[in-house]
Amino acid sequence: MSTAIPTRPRDALTPADPTAKRKRKIREVLPLYLAISPFYLLFAVFGLFPILFSIVLSFMDWDGMGEMSFVGLAQYKFLLTDGRFWNSVGNTFIIWFLSTIPMLFFAMVIAFLLHQNIRFTKFYRVAFFLPNVTSMVAMAIVFGSVFSDTFGLVNSALTAVGLDAVPWLSSPWGIKITIAVMVIWRFTGYNAIIYLAGLQSISTDLYDAAKVDGANLSQVFFRVTVPMMRPIILFTVITSTIGGLSLFTEPQVLLGDSGGAGEAGMTIVLYQYNQAFTQFDFGYGSAIAWALFLIAAIFAIINWRLVSGRGDDTVRRAVRTKEARG
Amino acid sequence: MTALKPAAPKSTADAHRPNAHYVARGRLVAVVTHLCVITGVLLSIFPFYWLIVMSTSTTGEIFGYPPKLTVGSSFAENVRSVVSSVDLLQALVNTIIVSTASAALVMFFDSLAAFAFAKFDFPGKKPLFILLIATMLVPGSLSLVPSFILMSELGWVGTLQALIVPGAANAFGIFLLRQMAAGSIPDELVESARIDGAGFFTTYWRVGVPLLRGGLAFLGIFTFITAWNDYVWPLIVLVDPERQTLQTALQNLNSLYLTDYGMVMAGALISVVPLIGVFIIGSRHFIANIAAGAIKG
Numbered sequence: 280m281s282t283a284i285p286t287r288p289r290d291a292l293t294p295a296d297p298t299a300k301r302k303r304k305i306r307e308v309l310p311l312y313l314a315i316s317p318f319y320l321l322f323a324v325f326g327l328f329p330i331l332f333s334i335v336l337s338f339m340d341w342d343g344m345g346e347m348s349f350v351g352l353a354q355y356k357f358l359l360t361d362g363r364f365w366n367s368v369g370n371t372f373i374i375w376f377l378s379t380i381p382m383l384f385f386a387m388v389i390a391f392l393l394h395q396n397i398r399f400t401k402f403y404r405v406a407f408f409l410p411n412v413t414s415m416v417a418m419a420i421v422f423g424s425v426f427s428d429t430f431g432l433v434n435s436a437l438t439a440v441g442l443d444a445v446p447w448l449s450s451p452w453g454i455k456i457t458i459a460v461m462v463i464w465r466f467t468g469y470n471a472i473i474y475l476a477g478l479q480s481i482s483t484d485l486y487d488a489a490k491v492d493g494a495n496l497s498q499v500f501f502r503v504t505v506p507m508m509r510p511i512i513l514f515t516v517i518t519s520t521i522g523g524l525s526l527f528t529e530p531q532v533l534l535g536d537s538g539g540a541g542e543a544g545m546t547i548v549l550y551q552y553n554q555a556f557t558q559f560d561f562g563y564g565s566a567i568a569w570a571l572f573l574i575a576a577i578f579a580i581i582n583w584r585l586v587s588g589r590g591d592d593t594v595r596r597a598v599r600t601k602e603a604r605g
Numbered sequence: 606m607t608a609l610k611p612a613a614p615k616s617t618a619d620a621h622r623p624n625a626h627y628v629a630r631g632r633l634v635a636v637v638t639h640l641c642v643i644t645g646v647l648l649s650i651f652p653f654y655w656l657i658v659m660s661t662s663t664t665g666e667i668f669g670y671p672p673k674l675t676v677g678s679s680f681a682e683n684v685r686s687v688v689s690s691v692d693l694l695q696a697l698v699n700t701i702i703v704s705t706a707s708a709a710l711v712m713f714f715d716s717l718a719a720f721a722f723a724k725f726d727f728p729g730k731k732p733l734f735i736l737l738i739a740t741m742l743v744p745g746s747l748s749l750v751p752s753f754i755l756m757s758e759l760g761w762v763g764t765l766q767a768l769i770v771p772g773a774a775n776a777f778g779i780f781l782l783r784q785m786a787a788g789s790i791p792d793e794l795v796e797s798a799r800i801d802g803a804g805f806f807t808t809y810w811r812v813g814v815p816l817l818r819g820g821l822a823f824l825g826i827f828t829f830i831t832a833w834n835d836y837v838w839p840l841i842v843l844v845d846p847e848r849q850t851l852q853t854a855l856q857n858l859n860s861l862y863l864t865d866y867g868m869v870m871a872g873a874l875i876s877v878v879p880l881i882g883v884f885i886i887g888s889r890h891f892i893a894n895i896a897a898g899a900i901k902g
Binding site: 308311312318325389397405408409418424425430435464467475477511528555556561579 | 736
């Protein structure tokens with residue numbers, strides 16, 4: 280494995296020998312390029328090429344078998360007027376909204392509770408994290424039976440206390456809530472562990488200083504904890520947005536390729552899958568992928584603005600203070 | 606907000622006001638805290654318990670009212686029906702092959718690249734690393750269709766290498782290990798290996814790998830779990846019903862035998878148990894690193 284590098288490279292060289300120097304340099308850096316090359320080669324073949332190809336595909340009409348024909352912007356024009364696509368966009372955002380807010384709220388509460396130096400924290404952390412590493416196919420099947428309209432545990436409990444059964448898997452809102460519950464179940468613990476690490480990284484000096492200044496509990500919370508946690512909260516919002524926009528497994532296993540009654544559980548990625556791999560409309564599937572990319576990019580810019588907006592404030596304040604001091 | 610209370614050191618509170626009321630209130634807070642946490646844990650764990658209940662019950666018991674809440678005795682029977690309906694054993698073997706191969710390849714290729722990026726200089730290093738980070742921003746669902754077409758051109762549709770090869774080296778792992786290597790491998794060790802005449806690969810093997818063990822363990826477990834649970838891509842590319850992973854086989858079972866709940870649940874249980882084992886064994890490395898990644902990132 281070892282490449283022959285002279286033991287004392289510098290002494291072995293005479294300064295008047297540039298070719299030998301270049302040769303030695305090449306021999307030294309060649310293994311480094313070799314070491315990093317697998318990633319770049321794989322990315323070029325399985326990452327970059329498909330992306331470029333999907334741009335081409337989105338201007339084509341192709342079922343994967345026959346002739347590929349160029350249709351210009353027709354796929355995108357159709358997309359703009361396709362009610363099923365916009366329904367999937369709406370569904371994706373409603374489910375994202377229904378899941379993200381409760382999820383991050385519960386995660387924060389759990390993190391606060393676990394931060395109290397209570398006993399068994401290690402066990403609790405494993406228990407809260409478990410849903411996140413479990414296969415969603417298996418758990419979507421379990422949730423499907425728990426929320427089943429006819430024999431599900433949730434409806435059994437509702438009727439047992441005298442309430443009406445809810446058509447969880449056949450009504451538009453029932454379907455969205457069931458999917459949101461699965462997302463909440465799966466990611467609350469993950470986010471709680473991240474918040475907990477964030478809380479543990481806040482120096483106790485800050486709390487002590489606030490105490491000395493006579494801050495009360497709510498002031499400590501809003502002036503110390505929240506500002507210190509801000510980047511971490513932002514991180515969890517970003518990851519939740521990425522995850523929410525690519526939601527697929529939960530609705531597909533729960534409701535099938537059709538997205539359930541009235542396509543109420545049809546998400547963007549499920550619609551893409553549906554068009555590309557059940558209707559074999561590869562051109563339109565690629566156009567949907569690019570539309571999703573555009574939506575994700577807009578969100579990335581909004582997120583970035585939120586971060587850098589804070590940065591501007593700090594700079595402006597610094598300038599202001601400087602001016603005031605003359 | 607009450608959750609912040611412990612930030613006030615209990616000892617000083619006790620020293621200033623050592624009265625019974627205060628101690629009792631502290632105890633009450635502790636009890637309420639535990640109750641909330643335990644409720645959360647039960648909600649987290651309950652679907653697993655319910656999976657066990659259903660996979661050990663007959664379909665008749667599952668459909669019954671009021672629902673039976675305890676573990677049943679029909680597990681062996683359910684497993685027998687699973688095995689006779691889909692080749693779950695083959696799917697299990699396939700999943701183990703894919704997960705293990707993915708983890709091993711990712712650990713090897715990512716650590717090699719990370720070590721080179723962290724401890725050596727070469728022309729173009731900075732732009733190459735920026736490019737690597739940029740690739741992480743590309744969403745995977747963008748290339749599902751063309752990747753499938755590429756696989757069919759390569760003749761890989763329906764094969765396991767279609768699941769293993771494209772992800773054999775990834776930007777996330779290289780970035781993570783690079784950060785760890787930069788912080789945990791002293792330059793002096795690398796330099797002294799070089800003075801001893803060791804080339805890059807020898808230095809990587811003797812210095813890099815031993816010092817990156819923790820990070821490698823995390824990356825291995827993470828990749829294993831991700832590959833085990835991967836669903837969209839196997840669903841698209843594994844067209845042959847004889848060659849499936851656990852996730853796709855389970856979904857086939859679910860859609861074909863929708864009414865035989867006991868059996869489907871037994872299949873679901875089989876698909877999650879090995880993974881939970883891996884997670885619990887590696888949980889220490891795993892949880893700490895997930896959190897650390899978020900804090901530093």
